[in-house]
Amino acid sequence: MAAVKEVDRVRTIKASLKKQERQLFFRRFFANKLMVMGCFIFIVLGLIALIGPMLVSYDPYEMKVAERLNAPSGEHWLGTDEFGRDLLTRIVYGAQVSMGIGLIVTLISSILGLVIGLYASYYAALDHILMRICDGLMAIPGILLAIALMAALGPSPLNVIIALSIVFTPNIARIVRSSALVIREQTFIEAMHAQGASATRIIWQHIAPNTISPLIVQATFVFAEAIISEAALSFLGAGIAAPDPSWGNILQAGKLVIFKAWWMVVFPGLAIVLSVLGLNLLGDGLRDFIDPHSSGKKSK
Amino acid sequence: MEKKPLLEVKNLKTHFHTERGQITAVDGITFHLNEGEIVGVVGESGCGKSVMSQSIMRLYDEKYTAKYEGEILFQGENLLNLSKAMMQKIRGNDISMIFQDPLSSLNPVYTIGDQIRESLMIHQNLNKREAQQKAIEMLGLTGIPAPEKRINEYPHQLSGGMQQRVMIAIALSCQPKLLIADEPTTALDVTIQAQILDLIAELNAQLGMGVIFITHDLGVVAEICTRVMVMYLGQIVEETDTDCLFSEPLHPYTRGLIKSIPQLEGERLQKLYTIDGTVPSLQKVPHGCRFASRCPYADELCKEQAPELEAYSATQKVRCWHYKEILKKEAVHESSNE
Numbered sequence: 053m054a055a056v057k058e059v060d061r062v063r064t065i066k067a068s069l070k071k072q073e074r075q076l077f078f079r080r081f082f083a084n085k086l087m088v089m090g091c092f093i094f095i096v097l098g099l100i101a102l103i104g105p106m107l108v109s110y111d112p113y114e115m116k117v118a119e120r121l122n123a124p125s126g127e128h129w130l131g132t133d134e135f136g137r138d139l140l141t142r143i144v145y146g147a148q149v150s151m152g153i154g155l156i157v158t159l160i161s162s163i164l165g166l167v168i169g170l171y172a173s174y175y176a177a178l179d180h181i182l183m184r185i186c187d188g189l190m191a192i193p194g195i196l197l198a199i200a201l202m203a204a205l206g207p208s209p210l211n212v213i214i215a216l217s218i219v220f221t222p223n224i225a226r227i228v229r230s231s232a233l234v235i236r237e238q239t240f241i242e243a244m245h246a247q248g249a250s251a252t253r254i255i256w257q258h259i260a261p262n263t264i265s266p267l268i269v270q271a272t273f274v275f276a277e278a279i280i281s282e283a284a285l286s287f288l289g290a291g292i293a294a295p296d297p298s299w300g301n302i303l304q305a306g307k308l309v310i311f312k313a314w315w316m317v318v319f320p321g322l323a324i325v326l327s328v329l330g331l332n333l334l335g336d337g338l339r340d341f342i343d344p345h346s347s348g349k350k351s352k
Numbered sequence: 353m354e355k356k357p358l359l360e361v362k363n364l365k366t367h368f369h370t371e372r373g374q375i376t377a378v379d380g381i382t383f384h385l386n387e388g389e390i391v392g393v394v395g396e397s398g399c400g401k402s403v404m405s406q407s408i409m410r411l412y413d414e415k416y417t418a419k420y421e422g423e424i425l426f427q428g429e430n431l432l433n434l435s436k437a438m439m440q441k442i443r444g445n446d447i448s449m450i451f452q453d454p455l456s457s458l459n460p461v462y463t464i465g466d467q468i469r470e471s472l473m474i475h476q477n478l479n480k481r482e483a484q485q486k487a488i489e490m491l492g493l494t495g496i497p498a499p500e501k502r503i504n505e506y507p508h509q510l511s512g513g514m515q516q517r518v519m520i521a522i523a524l525s526c527q528p529k530l531l532i533a534d535e536p537t538t539a540l541d542v543t544i545q546a547q548i549l550d551l552i553a554e555l556n557a558q559l560g561m562g563v564i565f566i567t568h569d570l571g572v573v574a575e576i577c578t579r580v581m582v583m584y585l586g587q588i589v590e591e592t593d594t595d596c597l598f599s600e601p602l603h604p605y606t607r608g609l610i611k612s613i614p615q616l617e618g619e620r621l622q623k624l625y626t627i628d629g630t631v632p633s634l635q636k637v638p639h640g641c642r643f644a645s646r647c648p649y650a651d652e653l654c655k656e657q658a659p660e661l662e663a664y665s666a667t668q669k670v671r672c673w674h675y676k677e678i679l680k681k682e683a684v685h686e687s688s689n690e
């Protein structure tokens with residue numbers, strides 16, 4: 053009888069949680085101020101990357117030697133760079149490159165990580181192979197690995213995407229695998245076996261949907277790290293090469309003139325900080341939002 | 353009335369590979385089930401009831417988890433020889449299972465309609481509309497009111513009894529020839545339990561499927577089973593028809609089980625009978641009779657040598673060295689009591 057009561061209790065709690073979730077979705081969403089802020093920052097930066105280039109009036113590539121290193125003014129809001137290009141324009145175009153690469157890397161590593169994590173969790177033999185590879189990749193600090201890969205591949209936007217995807221896929225694969233391992237032990241998966249469902253069906257129809265929320269949370273962190281890493285690569289000259297703008301290589305150019313033109317470092321730096329901050333706030337908030345038990349502590 | 357066996361299990365053994373070596377959770381089980389028959393399996397927690405039922409469907413991973421031995425003849429065909437793909441065709445279609453825990457046997461992210469349809473779409477090549485129709489029909493059959501509305505709800509929106517009905521609807525959707533019900537009512541309260549039992553008995557009569565009904569509740573057995581197998585530590589210690597189970601229990605363990613049913617009549621404050629001791633671990637199975645350590649009648653022979661399952665009458669089998677003497681002793685004891 054006690055067991056029945058306990059089961060009932062758990063069920064009512066579960067039911068009321070779900071109900072609450074739906075009813076109070078927006079209230080809870082907006083209750084987490086930091087997440088709303090993160091979401092807002094991210095959306096604004098995303099919009100800048102998307103439609104910004106249509107709004108700015110300068111050419112990001114055209115050099116005007118006469119106007120080099122002008123301080124911020126009514127004409128050039130954020131000043132000009134060492135070739136006389138409008139810094140605002142460069143940063144806006146750079147947003148497209150940096151956030152675009154971040155997004156693509158996030159998508160690729162999410163998809164690959166999902167596939168790898170799911171199959172590794174399901175097939176023990178595959179698990180050994182795939183997870184040892186992932187362990188190996190994760191043992192090397194991400195940025196070092198990215199630099200090494202860029203050195204091997206040569207600098208180009210495509211190669212940045214490839215290198216960073218290799219760096220971040222294991223990250224996602226681990227998260228997906230660990231939650232899939234929990235799901236696959238649940239009775240409903242066994243019940244699906246007993247109904248004669250194939251492995252493919254069980255993996256994709258029944259395990260995958262249950263791993264999506266932790267994956268999304270992790271993906272926001274990967275997005276942030278991908279932006280930092282791309283900036284770092286470009287800063288070190290191993291990422292997006294010079295005439296093309298990226299936050300990292302604008303920062304690098306700024307480093308050379310840091311005492312003459314503070315705006316060259318402050319503004320691209322600010323762009324990186326803001327986008328990463330926004331994504332991390334969003335990720336933290338989403339994590340708490342999806343799993344109310346984990347509030348607060350975050351393992352980075 | 354001679355019926356042909358739907359399922360014949362011959363000397364089935366299930367070995368698990370564990371960190372501390374191999375354990376044999378089901379150790380040489382032999383029984384049969386006729387078409388349209390309900391056979392009960394009883395025994396204490398941990399005696400291998402669930403392992404046996406899942407072994408019949410070959411649900412354990414044969415590479416890493418378990419190894420099977422023996423034969424499982426389903427309609428004359430040995431399931432242990434079938435390929436994975438063939439097995440998948442049989443599961444859910446010819447043999448279905450209701451799990452012990454209804455609350456976690458449903459996937460929380462899909463509606464119950466999705467989940468009932470799934471089995472139909474896997475096995476019967478129905479399109480979505482036909483499957484939906486059939487799913488509503490099945491749900492209605494299990495006695496859920498307004499099935500066409502309920503079908504769009506998620507598992508958490510249903511009560512435990514309803515979830516169990518959904519599980520039954522899923523299990524029965526393809527009209528299996530054999531249903532394995534693993535303690536389908538343990539998590540439910542008494543009234544719901546009675547409804548579910550009635551439902552299974554009714555569907556058994558209507559659809560003519562064989563049922564293996566696992567439980568540790570002898571009252572439930574008395575209600576719906578024609579025959580019973582009593583399991584102890586991975587083996588069958590007694591097989592009997594339901595009437596004889598109560599009127600003439602042979603094995604000391606069975607006697608213990610029956611004595612430990614709470615009695616309503618008689619003295620109110622009578623202490624519940626319990627069988628002394630605990631089930632030995634599977635890691636070190638005694639080489640004599642497995643029940644010897646807890647048996648009031650055990651002697652040297654019992655500790656040295658394991659008894660075989662032997663036939664006592666046409667419907668009764670027992671695995672005990674001394675059951676005849678015990679039977680006599682108890683008969684004297686009872687008559688002197690009166």
Ligand SMILES: Nc1ncnc2c1ncn2[C@@H]1O[C@H](COP(=O)(O)OP(=O)(O)OP(=O)(O)O)[C@@H](O)[C@H]1O
Nearest residue numbers: 368370377396397398399400401402403404568634
């Ligand atoms: N996958 C497994 N690996 C190793 N041992 C297992 C596994 N599954 C079950 N066992 C062991 O097999 C034994 C029988 O377990 P089983 O679940 O069949 O008991 P049961 O009779 O169904 O009990 P209950 O009435 O509590 O459901 C237990 O000792 C258990 O520890």
Ligand SMILES: [Mg+2]
Nearest residue numbers: 401402403452
């Ligand atoms: Mg069990």
